[in-house]
Amino acid sequence: MHELSIALGIVKIAEDEAAKAKAERVTKIELEIGVLSGIELDSLNFIWESAIKDTVLEFAEKEIVIIKGKGKCIDCDTEFEIEKLFDPCPYCNSYFKGILQGKELRVKALEVI
Amino acid sequence: MCGTCGCGTENNGPIISKPGEKNHSHGDQHHGEHSHDEHHHHNGHSHSHEEHHNHSHTHEHDHNHKVLEIEQDILQNNQLLAARNRGYFEAKNIFALNLVSSPGSGKTTLLERTLADLKAEIPFYVIEGDQQTLNDANRIAALDIPVIQINTGKGCHLESDMVYDAVKKLNVKDNSVLMIENVGNLVCPSMFDLGENKRIVIISTTEGEDKPIKYPDMFYTSDICIINKIDLLPYVNINVENIKKYALQVNPKLVFFEVSATTGEGMDGWYQWLKKLKLEYKN
Incomplete structure (x- = not known):
């Protein structure tokens, strides 16, 4: 359950940023999570309520933008969508690839009052 | 709650201790470290903070409602401290390895064998991570190797700040292997860089061939894959080539060693690699 560490990391970022902006609380938080980031969304949602209790995020709406995985084949330069880390290039079947996107794990924005 | 280790309460934080030492909590020290990070964090983001102020000015009709575009990596704290560890290791010429695996793959046995066989040639230091007990640290201490145990409590992985604290306490000498x-x-440990030079994933022949694709993140982020317990191959229905095939699908750059930490079979290849890499990192 490393999602708990992740959720608490999100809370810390929100607390820090809200304090810097002298905001009372956060009304909305936007997260960007890539499908290859290693985060299980069900687990994150499961522990979310307990992680945000008594914090600036307690009443915040949570919006998660899911970022698809994209890779580029090192052997033939084909760009393709990746759902799993071991997906081969659909053109030449090579497993050698660079990951272009999908590893994101970011707090994109906060709406505060 | 502790924001780094994910532990339930303040008293439940990681405990860092040496074998034979009175077991006491370092929760406070750990949390002290947190506030230190906060300090860094504020410095690092002073620019974007200004920007946000401008941004909110342009939307003044919005009353008190502001949007802060922060674009911050959630793992940033861990990565900053990992970078600090890495700089420390580089300055002291310490070659650091992060050993990861499922429970029971033989990490500690592999470590014991390696330390016993090579300790005359290489100065070793060990950090043991477990949720509970000093058992592993005691096994290493029995070999006269300096060791620190980190008990993560409810935490399921080590993070870079725990390693930072442990390394300081361990007082690692220059030119050694950690x-x-x-x-x-x-x-879980796959997502947390500790500042290591190389990550080593250990899988044993009793675990099932398709483990690398069931748990791809760990194999994707590792450099070396040690397949342990090959002495059990006659008794288990497993083909080592299939383990490698699956692991290479996830990470085509993985280098393999097939060993039995119990009998010593195949350990030489791993030792040669360790000695060679230690020298390479000396530059």
């Missing part, structure tokens, strides 16, 4: 045995868990 072995960090992570918490036995094939999922």
